[in-house]
Amino acid sequence: MNSSKVCLECGGKMIPARIDKTFHIGDKEIEIRGLSGFKCERCGEVSYNIQDAKMIQNIINALNSNNEVDVLNLEETAEFLRVSNQTVYNMIKDGRLKAHKVGREWRFVKGDILAYMNAYSNESFVAMAAKGGKVDVDDLKAIQNELKERESSGDK
Ligand SMILES: [Zn+2]
Numbered sequence: 001m002n003s004s005k006v007c008l009e010c011g012g013k014m015i016p017a018r019i020d021k022t023f024h025i026g027d028k029e030i031e032i033r034g035l036s037g038f039k040c041e042r043c044g045e046v047s048y049n050i051q052d053a054k055m056i057q058n059i060i061n062a063l064n065s066n067n068e069v070d071v072l073n074l075e076e077t078a079e080f081l082r083v084s085n086q087t088v089y090n091m092i093k094d095g096r097l098k099a100h101k102v103g104r105e106w107r108f109v110k111g112d113i114l115a116y117m118n119a120y121s122n123e124s125f126v127a128m129a130a131k132g133g134k135v136d137v138d139d140l141k142a143i144q145n146e147l148k149e150r151e152s153s154g155d156k
Pocket of ligand 1: 007012
């Protein structure tokens with residue numbers, strides 16, 4: 001097993017760690033203790049093991065999906081995914097995101113958006129979403145590639 005993980009933020013050494021983390025979801029907070037992952041000894045950046053990252057995302061998805069609306073318009077979808085409207089158009093165009101045209105307007109079913117998010121499930125995406133940061137599709141691709149490399153190197 002390869003244990004030399006490098007911090008994506010500062011290039012420092014990532015040390016295996018148990019992590020307690022508070023996630024902010026809208027005006028709610030949820031604290032998860034004892035997550036397994038790595039912590040950067042230089043800047044304190046954390047990354048979670050894949051299984052835990054997926055668990056976190058499932059929890060966040062479940063909490064998000066309690067927010068009443070099941071059908072979103074384009075702006076709401078962009079806001080939900082924290083991307084630009086143009087990115088959502090691109091995602092419709094190349095078939096990554098299911099969309100329904102009602103008159104001139106696009107409508108999105110929340111379940112489809114969550115399915116899309118699951119397809120791109122990974123720790124960095126979760127971390128960024130939890131921080132309320134912008135995630136663009138190019139970032140997701142880069143993250144996905146990195147994740148694949150990591151999985152194929154047998155580092156879990
Ligand atoms: Zn670092």
